[in-house]
Amino acid sequence: MPISGRIKNFLLVPNTKLQLKSVEEASFSINAKGEFESLRLKGKILYNSAKKLGNLELLLSNAHKILAFKKIAAKETNFITNRNIIFTADKGQNELIEYDVDPSFINLPIKIYATYNIDRNYSILSLQVENCLDHSKIMGNTISNVKLELPLSVSVEPMDVEPPEEKGNIKFDRETNALNWSVNDLEWRCRREVVIKIHDAEKLFAKEIKGKQVKLSFFIPNRVLSQIFVDRVQLSGLMRRDVQFDFECETIGTNCTVDIVSVDMETGEFNGLVEIYKEVKEEPVVYCGEEVEVVVGIRNCSDKRLREIFLYDEVPGGFELLRGENYWMGSLSPNEKRELTYIIRPKIAGEYLLPRAKVTFKDNEGKLNEIFSKPCKIIVKALEKGKKYQICGKCGARLPLEAKFCGICGKRLVKSL
Structure with missing residues (x-):
């Protein structure tokens, strides 16, 4: 059946150095024979070293399908400014690949799970990023150079107690009334405004993600947190080393309430x-x-x-x-x-x-x-020779005469030898 509609997300890789950064407008139509009827893209580019797009690869997502066009010949390329481009192409016989995608990650075939563990010392927020491109004929099975931005909203208890002492990588700034600490090369800052945002330093996914999944954990001290919420996660990176992606994905998981408890780090x-x-x-x-x-x-x-x-x-x-x-x-x-x-x-x-x-x-x-x-x-x-001791009548412990209470059972001592 004919397919037409507007595209929310796309990946574009021309044979030149031109790369699209974001989408402002995208629409397409395909006839019943699978022939490409029309395409219009408008977006921002990283730089404009190319005069024409030429042949390109295009990955479009619409509803529950991902549509891949290969070698689409551009009829017209209009540069509006240095940073904007409108690309149009007319009817032509183009290669089309189509496959189903799970509705939970319509934007791109990637899933993100959020799970939580709570203990006396820390709350552990674990994010699991699943690469679902294992059998993709279009993009291959590798996601690399992934950058993660995690908007983390936190409800903070009023700081009516003495803040934790400076220990390790945790510091308290009395002037700004804030806690600063670093976890896994990320700088955290917790203020009374109850919002924490983490911007990755490109070290979380320094290696390529080959296979199905990778898991990372953030250790969050409970002393200053009462509730933690993770709603959406932004990911950006490269697929097959030359295809950029940048999208927002909802985490699969529920929000978490963290209990504030004391911890004895000595024992x-x-x-x-x-x-x-x-x-x-x-x-x-x-x-x-x-x-x-x-x-x-x-x-x-x-x-x-x-x-x-x-x-x-x-x-x-x-x-x-x-x-x-x-x-x-x-x-x-x-x-x-x-x-x-x-x-x-x-x-x-x-x-x-x-x-x-x-x-x-x-x-x-x-x-x-x-x-x-x-x-x-x-x-x-050692017991001193010739010295008298008293014995606890309850547990039988031998104790110094000057002892008033038994150090074993706590009984008050009244007898001596």
Whole structure:
């Protein structure tokens, strides 16, 4: 059947150095035999080194079809200004290729997915860009030199708390009341005007995207954010090294509400999927024979169930395990937490660095992951000969006479030896 209409997006590659930058007007018509009837394009050019367009390749999108014209002979080319051009062509026998396109990315055969993971330390915004040109006979299967512009709208909590200290690449500007930090070579700036915009420095996609997809993650500190929204993403780049594209695409995914929580960076470690921490409940200085309570915990920070989890904490030399278990195997649902509590007793005086707890697990792709907690420091003092001690009537711990409370169970001490 005859096809006619206006084109919203197109790619144009002439045999010259002329390149179209944007579209102001585009229309076409094709007869029932697939013959090209008419074409009119009006847009901006990068430079005008060519007098005529000559033969060209044209990729047009209309409704749910992508139409590709090859070797269209230009009848007339009119340069209006240095930066504008009107190109017209009349009826001719031209090669036409047509194929269906998913309506969710009518503009160009590229999909963008937005997913979110939330943990105590960060909110992870992951953008997945899918190249759907794998089997395209027209453009090939490579997208390169892609630049990304991500309009990121953020709702910021009032800064009625002390801002985070300068640490690493995060800085607080008191004059402008703004937080500045850099992530993945991008400069972020968060102000009370609650809008963040990211302009790529051409480093996000330094390599070619071959195959189906590439994934990038932005780590956003929760301390200053309450809500995050990603509606549309702009991409620009090259297809087959000579075809420019520049388009806007809606992300496939929902907006996200980020909880603002505090984080203890002294005991915790985080790898994007699992958080692990280890801490000693008592004072950092104990005596030989005293009981020491150790707590080791993990939490699933992803949005998927994690399986084949093995958590293990080693009892160091010079200590003995009295009660509890220092290992666990199982699985965790999203945001589920598991803690191990066990009691050890030092036998030899000295300064100890309790080993880091270790957890191994398989992610959703079946890949084995490994992460360690931070170590804990503890000082063990020897009991002095001839010196009297008191014993806690509740847990049996031997304590100095001057102690008023048991450092193990918290009971108030009333007896002494």
